[in-house]
Amino acid sequence: MITVENLQKSYKADRGLRNHTQKHVLTGVSFHLNDGDCLGIVGESGSGKSTLSRILLGLETSDGGTIRIDGVPHKKWIKQNKGKFSVVFQDYRTSVNPNWTLRRIIEEPLCMLRSGKNAHAEHETIIAELMERVELPLDYLKKYPHELSGGQLQRVCIARALTTRPRYLVLDEAISSLDVSVQSQILSLLKELQREFQLTYLFIAHDLQAVAYICNRLAFLRDGVIIEELDCNHFMCAQSEYVKLLVNSILPFQSRFNRTSSHNVNS
Known part of the structure; x- marks a missing residue:
């Protein structure tokens, strides 16, 4: 299990030669990721999604909070398990x-x-x-x-x-640059690979339909904090008005990823 508690990250924002302010990107992010899960982190551009993924991968350091894997401090676990956290x-x-x-x-x-x-x-x-x-x-x-x-x-x-x-795979907007038909093929492939390789996914995206198709749990990131978590089978239980708006925007339509698509090496 990965346990993230009160993760914080800020950057210096230059506003002139003498005016240096702090831009708070993550302001207290907490969640857990069980083995075998596919947890979707959904948020708008600038919400802190990519910063979160870089910290989890060890590419950046946080300003505060803790990350533990199987009860072991994050950095120590990665050092002891090289190649088991991939992206x-x-x-x-x-x-x-x-x-x-x-x-x-x-x-x-x-x-x-x-x-x-x-x-x-x-x-x-x-x-x-x-x-x-x-x-x-x-x-x-x-x-x-x-x-x-x-x-x-x-x-x-x-x-x-x-x-x-690897044991854990971070998918950081891994399909957002692809055409919709190709996105469907890649998502189907990722679902198959997760079962075959017994992977645990952290799927970071802004596209709620894509996340709902592949993930079993969703966490909604806004202004540097997770405002709500939902099981993908219980969308209608959303409490946050922001999350309700996102959910209602896709419920009237059949997910474009539910259509059967054949894998094609030309795509």
Whole structure:
């Protein structure tokens, strides 16, 4: 279990040479994430979603509050469990090296964690298995990022995130840059992978329909604090007026992600 309590984060906001103020991004965020869960963090741009994900990944430090995993302090747990906390970012173009082949992109985490006499053969086996799971042909490993569509490249990023067999996967706006039809395919793939690899997801997004499709719990982040949490089967129990407005905006329509979509490597 991941337990987050009273997490706080501020940045300096320059308003001239002598006027430095603090911009409070997270002002007391608390939640828990059980093994096997898919918790959706929903919020508008600027609500603190990406800052929260970077702190959880250890890319930034908080100003206050605590994060514990299995009762162990967050940073200590990550140090002791290298590769068990992974991420898929929103911008699939800038999160890969454009000068590397897909093979090298996917292999990068393995090279950082694994070495030894048989490492290369082990890497080849893992890469081949993951290419099959994200439904990309093996001969694509020779290609470069610019030769792929957005959906294909995001599949590569998902494969890379799974190479170390993580326990937790942060999906930071992982589908928001994709076309709607491709979003549906990627969401279906993520649901399958969660079951197969026994993953725990933290799914960060602003699109409530997408989050409701894949997650079992939702947390609504606004102005740096979680204002309400809901089970995805109990939308009508929302108490906050802000959350009610969001929920009512999608209830009259059938979710676009419930339509059956076939996986297609051309997307």
